[in-house]
Amino acid sequence: MFIQTEATSDPARLTFLPGRAVLPHGTLTINDRAAAARSPLAARLFDVRGVAALALGPDYITITKESGDWQHLKPALLGAMMEHFLSGAPVLSEPAHAAAAPVSEATGKLVEEITQALRHVIDPELGYNIVDLGLIYHVDVDTDGLATVTMTTTSPGCPATGYLSDGARERAASVAGISRAEVKLTYEPRWSTELMSDGAKAHFGIGTGGRR
Amino acid sequence: MLGVTLSRWTMSYFAAALAALLVGQGLMTAGYGFPSAPLRAPETLVVVHVVAIGWLSLLLCGALFQFVPVLIARPLHSNTLPLPALVLLLAGLGALLAGFLQLAGTLDPAPPLLPVAATLLAGGFALALYDLARTLWPARPLPLPARFVAVALFFLATTVTLGTLFSFALTTGLGSQPLLAIAGAGLPLHVVAGLAGWLTLAAIGVSYRLLAMFMLAPELEGTRSRAVFWTGTAGLALAVLGGLAALAFDAALAPALVGGGILGLVALVLYGADIVHLYRARKRRIIELNSQMAVFAFAALAVAAALAVTLIVLGRLSEQVGALVFLVAFGWLTGLGLAKLYKIVAFLTWLECYGPALGRAATPRVQDLVVEARARTWFLLYYLAVASATVALLAAHVLAFRLAAGAMTLATLAIAAELIRARRLADVSAEIRLPAGAQRPHLLMSIPHPSR
Numbered sequence: 001m002f003i004q005t006e007a008t009s010d011p012a013r014l015t016f017l018p019g020r021a022v023l024p025h026g027t028l029t030i031n032d033r034a035a036a037a038r039s040p041l042a043a044r045l046f047d048v049r050g051v052a053a054l055a056l057g058p059d060y061i062t063i064t065k066e067s068g069d070w071q072h073l074k075p076a077l078l079g080a081m082m083e084h085f086l087s088g089a090p091v092l093s094e095p096a097h098a099a100a101a102p103v104s105e106a107t108g109k110l111v112e113e114i115t116q117a118l119r120h121v122i123d124p125e126l127g128y129n130i131v132d133l134g135l136i137y138h139v140d141v142d143t144d145g146l147a148t149v150t151m152t153t154t155s156p157g158c159p160a161t162g163y164l165s166d167g168a169r170e171r172a173a174s175v176a177g178i179s180r181a182e183v184k185l186t187y188e189p190r191w192s193t194e195l196m197s198d199g200a201k202a203h204f205g206i207g208t209g210g211r212r
Numbered sequence: 213m214l215g216v217t218l219s220r221w222t223m224s225y226f227a228a229a230l231a232a233l234l235v236g237q238g239l240m241t242a243g244y245g246f247p248s249a250p251l252r253a254p255e256t257l258v259v260v261h262v263v264a265i266g267w268l269s270l271l272l273c274g275a276l277f278q279f280v281p282v283l284i285a286r287p288l289h290s291n292t293l294p295l296p297a298l299v300l301l302l303a304g305l306g307a308l309l310a311g312f313l314q315l316a317g318t319l320d321p322a323p324p325l326l327p328v329a330a331t332l333l334a335g336g337f338a339l340a341l342y343d344l345a346r347t348l349w350p351a352r353p354l355p356l357p358a359r360f361v362a363v364a365l366f367f368l369a370t371t372v373t374l375g376t377l378f379s380f381a382l383t384t385g386l387g388s389q390p391l392l393a394i395a396g397a398g399l400p401l402h403v404v405a406g407l408a409g410w411l412t413l414a415a416i417g418v419s420y421r422l423l424a425m426f427m428l429a430p431e432l433e434g435t436r437s438r439a440v441f442w443t444g445t446a447g448l449a450l451a452v453l454g455g456l457a458a459l460a461f462d463a464a465l466a467p468a469l470v471g472g473g474i475l476g477l478v479a480l481v482l483y484g485a486d487i488v489h490l491y492r493a494r495k496r497r498i499i500e501l502n503s504q505m506a507v508f509a510f511a512a513l514a515v516a517a518a519l520a521v522t523l524i525v526l527g528r529l530s531e532q533v534g535a536l537v538f539l540v541a542f543g544w545l546t547g548l549g550l551a552k553l554y555k556i557v558a559f560l561t562w563l564e565c566y567g568p569a570l571g572r573a574a575t576p577r578v579q580d581l582v583v584e585a586r587a588r589t590w591f592l593l594y595y596l597a598v599a600s601a602t603v604a605l606l607a608a609h610v611l612a613f614r615l616a617a618g619a620m621t622l623a624t625l626a627i628a629a630e631l632i633r634a635r636r637l638a639d640v641s642a643e644i645r646l647p648a649g650a651q652r653p654h655l656l657m658s659i660p661h662p663s664r
Contacts, residue, residue: 124577
């Protein structure tokens with residue numbers, strides 16, 4: 001991963017271009033640590049001493065410093081950004097389904113079809129589909145037919161992670177009406193067996209105290 | 213994307229390790245080394261190092277190249293270094309065995325091969341250590357399981373250093389008096405550093421995570437688990453580092469070993485409580501064969517701890533230390549190793565073969581790559597044979613030991629055959645064996661998916 005920097009007209013502000021999507025829609029300005037709680041990326045950047053504020057855009061992060069020299073701040077900020085993007089954590093931590101935007105009937109149908117399609121992807125270890133295991137946190141479709149699947153895995157660092165997200169992307173993109181699919185991996189919240197469907201719980205004998 | 217992928221050479225390590233295990237067991241069956249020969253005879257050293265380096269260390273190194281990245285959710289520093297490390301380790305092991313045969317008088321003593329072996333082995337382990345340490349370093353502060361591994365790697369370095377010292381003392385000589393003192397009486401420290409510090413500590417660390425993953429049990433990082441780490445580490449430091457200091461300053465070794473042993477025992481009791489908790493708190497009610505068979509390995513560790521205490525109380529440790537080491541190596545470490553290998557080989561094979569087809573075609577489950585009912589018989593035979601062999605050693609019954617070792621060899625051969633079947637997809641029904649997009653795995657190495 002290579003992160004470029006661009007100077008701005010204000011010497012206290014520096015723009016970083018990580019070469020990947022930062023915030024898919026709009027921009028977000030965060031002026032203090034408390035407000036950074038909603039973004040794991042922002043929280044990590046505020047851990048660097050000398051950060052006063054930051055702005056997240058579609059493909060950039062602009063940092064405003066309160067003190068210090070960029071020469072000293074830059075390595076720590078680059079490290080924090082690398083760590084964030086390599087960790088797979090989302091830029092915003094609130095579950096996507098919390099954003100209760102009105103959903104059209106057509107979009108709702110597409111989301112349902114994608115969810116059904118994702119049932120063809122199994123978690124290899126548990127041998128059960130990723131939807132009923134509760135690994136799919138949210139499915140969203142925008143007006144351009146871009147599907148965004150927010151999902152997790154049963155364990156962070158699992159070597160199956162890449163295959164699972166590729167499989168989910170593939171299935172979501174195979175649905176008629178979807179032009180492109182993206183998968184966002186998140187570990188917030190961490191997966192637990194509580195997130196399984198009743199059918200999956202019964203399959204694994206969870207909560208019943210009994211055996212399959 | 214967390215960047216954790218398939219370790220390219222882990223299967224090669226596993227294959228070499230299994231071959232060494234079978235050679236070691238074959239030698240014991242044939243009556244080569246202890247108990248047919250004395251405990252410190254060169255023949256016994258051949259068997260011990262085939263098992264300790266060839267089997268256990270290669271198994272653990274191969275497993276760590278795959279699972280250290282999982283423990284810290286970061287990629288392995290280099291997926292290439294494990295290959296030259298393996299070549300050096302195998303060459304070093306060959307030279308080491310030849311060096312022991314020189315001591316036994318089986319081979320011509322010139323040129324002395326032990327220093328060559330020590331250099332090759334140190335080089336191989338150094339490469340493995342460098343790769344794992346470079347992987348762990350940026351992940352600080354480490355999660356608890358990875359801390360066990362980090363300390364285990366330190367004791368691997370200690371074990372190799374002591375071994376190197378012995379090899380030079382036995383051949384070219386040593387110029388330093390403290391080093392001579394360590395080489396002369398440091399064998400117990402080499403054994404403790406290797407069996408407990410390197411192999412057992414790493415197995416404990418990895419077991420915390422693997423058991424939680426495979427049984428859907430909560431991941432333990434609480435006070436008791438941390439106490440296992442600190443008491444275990446302190447016990448090993450006292451026994452090994454304290455022991456080294458005692459030898460270097462011409463003091464008695466026993467206080468360091470006894471003090472370290474007591475702390476080690478406390479760590480094992482706490483670890484046992486953690487394991488019982490993991491099994492009880494598991495969400496997955498029906499556990500797979502690997503988790504079932506690991507129970508026998510944990511039981512072997514508990515029995516070994518109890519046996520050690522009993523032998524010390526009876527004042528018979530030195531005469532029965534062979535039986536104790538055998539139980540630790542074959543009941544605990546090999547038992548756990550084979551049980552987890554049974555899962556890991558199928559899991560990694562699944563990822564390599566069917567991972568690329570996920571979402572594109574119907575794929576079998578990991579469980580469809582194995583036939584647990586068939587393998588269960590061989591695992592039970594293995595543990596029964598280990599128990600019998602331990603009793604035979606305690607009773608000093610050589611023939612009974614050789615018969616039991618033969619049964620162990622047979623069971624291991626059968627388990628190895630099951631692993632090869634899993635790798636070959638032999639037990640997957642033909643209709644779903646190779647769907648579009650799947651790639652047939654190589655037997656001895658893994659090809660990570662190109663997009664990974």
